[in-house]
Amino acid sequence: QVQLVESGGGLVQAGGSLRLSCAASGRTFSSGAVGWFRQAPGKEREFVGAINWSHGNTYYADSVKGRFTISRDNAKNTVYLQMNSLKSEDTAVYYCAAEGRREFLNSDPDWYDYWGQGTQVTVSS
Numbered sequence: 001q002v003q004l005v006e007s008g009g010g011l012v013q014a015g016g017s018l019r020l021s022c023a024a025s026g027r028t029f030s031s032g033a034v035g036w037f038r039q040a041p042g043k044e045r046e047f048v049g050a051i052n053w054s055h056g057n058t059y060y061a062d063s064v065k066g067r068f069t070i071s072r073d074n075a076k077n078t079v080y081l082q083m084n085s086l087k088s089e090d091t092a093v094y095y096c097a098a099e100g101r102r103e104f105l106n107s108d109p110d111w112y113d114y115w116g117q118g119t120q121v122t123v124s125s
Contacts, residue, residue, distance in 0.1 A: 002026040002114040004096050009119030020081040022096030029053045032100040034079040035112055038092035047107035059105035086123045093118040
């Protein structure tokens with residue numbers, strides 16, 4: 001069974017940077033995709049971006065485009081979310097999610113089969 005573990009969250013000042021990791025275990029991934037989502041209190045879960053394992057293609061939400069970068073290390077079964085120029089509105093619990101077979105970069109959370117526990121990112125101003 002696939003397990004996802006996010007790490008790297010914490011407190012950072014506005015304008016700073018943070019890198020989140022999503023470590024996948026239970027299988028070696030060579031297909032499928034990983035999405036990043038976030039959820040702030042009182043708000044719906046929001047798509048951040050996604051990457052597929054096969055080609056490393058990425059897709060980002062407009063709200064983070066140009067500031068966030070998703071990458072993957074297939075050998076380590078790990079996906080990274082590099083967050084730069086952080087804003088207070090980026091404060092949320094960040095989740096990674098995996099889809100094991102398809103290569104589509106989907107913003108719909110229902111597309112994904114596995115979810116991590118989330119990691120808190122707090123941006124202070």
